[in-house]
Amino acid sequence: MLDFEFYSPEEEIALPFYGEYGVRVFVKRDDLIHPYISGNKWRKLKYPLQQAKEEEKSLLVTFGGAWSNHLLATACAGAKFGFRTYGFVRGEAIDNPVLTLCQLFGMELHFVDRESYRDKKGLFETYFASSEESYFIEEGGYGPLAAQGCSEITNELRRTYDHCFCACGTGTTLAGLAHGIANQQRATTLHGVPILKGGNFIRDEIAKLGVLNAVDICLHLDYHFGGYAKTKPELIEFIKTFTSQTSILIEPTYTGKLFYAVHDLIAQRQIAPGSTVLVVHSGGLTGLLGMLDKF
Numbered sequence: 001m002l003d004f005e006f007y008s009p010e011e012e013i014a015l016p017f018y019g020e021y022g023v024r025v026f027v028k029r030d031d032l033i034h035p036y037i038s039g040n041k042w043r044k045l046k047y048p049l050q051q052a053k054e055e056e057k058s059l060l061v062t063f064g065g066a067w068s069n070h071l072l073a074t075a076c077a078g079a080k081f082g083f084r085t086y087g088f089v090r091g092e093a094i095d096n097p098v099l100t101l102c103q104l105f106g107m108e109l110h111f112v113d114r115e116s117y118r119d120k121k122g123l124f125e126t127y128f129a130s131s132e133e134s135y136f137i138e139e140g141g142y143g144p145l146a147a148q149g150c151s152e153i154t155n156e157l158r159r160t161y162d163h164c165f166c167a168c169g170t171g172t173t174l175a176g177l178a179h180g181i182a183n184q185q186r187a188t189t190l191h192g193v194p195i196l197k198g199g200n201f202i203r204d205e206i207a208k209l210g211v212l213n214a215v216d217i218c219l220h221l222d223y224h225f226g227g228y229a230k231t232k233p234e235l236i237e238f239i240k241t242f243t244s245q246t247s248i249l250i251e252p253t254y255t256g257k258l259f260y261a262v263h264d265l266i267a268q269r270q271i272a273p274g275s276t277v278l279v280v281h282s283g284g285l286t287g288l289l290g291m292l293d294k295f
């Protein structure tokens with residue numbers, strides 16, 4: 001058995017702004033789980049890595065963009081749990097701090113053009129079909145085993161919240177939370193904040209992960225700030241203010257958009273006074289390394 005012990009407390013954020021609207025906001029500090037196997041990536045890798053061990057695989061093969069938190073998490077988890085790692089990186093060969101860290105953790109990188117990158121199963125077949133030792137992990141860690149890992153967030157909670165918010169890339173974390181809330185029959189409205197444009201596809205993705213209509217899910221489609229890894233001055237200003245007032249670091253790609261959405265929905269009085277809100281901080285702070293010039 002691999003040892004997946006970690007620490008992720010649940011803290012109240014004492015911002016006067018929340019008090020003015022009569023709302024209490026808590027944060028699940030998954031950002032504290034690990035600096036590089038960060039947040040939801042740790043939870044998403046837990047069961048796939050256990051399966052890989054059971055099947056006696058020794059090489060993890062996965063996929064990501066050049067700033068992918070998932071690639072970095074897989075590289076570091078491989079080093080920690082005794083796997084070699086291989087990452088297909090989308091686009092032309094480049095160098096950046098995240099890819100350097102991936103290589104430091106021992107990951108072999110292989111850049112592929114955007115067209116070939118689309119067919120991930122095909123790439124895996126082409127390069128690894130004949131190798132018994134290799135284990136396929138989907139881009140972003142997407143998949144049912146990953147959702148199972150994320151569902152465990154709800155087991156750890158000390159109270160039942162009226163609302164729970166998370167950022168959505170593939171929707172795996174949201175699907176996991178939905179499973180957890182349904183299993184525990186918690187009376188919580190679940191909110192997803194897609195960080196890509198056109199985030200309605202998340203509904204199909206979470207349906208594929210077996211999420212039925214048992215849980216109320218609201219998707220907030222207007223907080224992508226132009227699309228994946230895109231940002232705007234008001235988002236940067238928000239991040240600066242939030243971090244300086246709370247000590248909780250957030251970044252522009254995921255958690256900045258997430259906390260901005262929560263803030264904005266409270267300001268619009270869409271969260272009723274007296275409500276409790278849990279925001280899942282999904283980590284990913286190394287994303288800041290590519291955005292420092294924005295601040």
Ligand SMILES: *Cc1c(COP(=O)(O)O)cnc(C)c1O
Pocket residue numbers: 039040041069070140167168169170171172173174254255282283284285
């Ligand atoms: C990868 C990532 C997400 C997206 O999670 P999904 O399960 O793919 O929706 C959210 N937040 C952070 C910080 C991430 O790194």
